[in-house]
Amino acid sequence: MNSQRAKEITASPEMIHVTYNGVPIYIQNVDAKNETARIYPLDHPNQEQTVPLQSLSEQ
Template identity: 40%
Template structure:
């Protein structure tokens, strides 16, 4: 996924499913300058980390 799409998903009113390495995640914030996205696992909010936007995949 690119940074722009991550920003769109973050701003969306509806829930858009996103995965990182096969794990369902929520996007918390996007650093477009660095291409990084702060995420946390849907089932484990304490599992927060920062990953490159390219590691995220929108689930259709």
């Protein structure tokens, strides 16, 4: 996923389905400079992590 699309998803008022390694996630914020995103699994909001944007997939 590119940083512009990840930012659009983050700003969207609608829930857009995105996965990381097949797991549905929520994107908290995007770091375009480093091409990373701060995410957490929808069913485990306490498991935040920073991942490469390329590893995210829009469903």
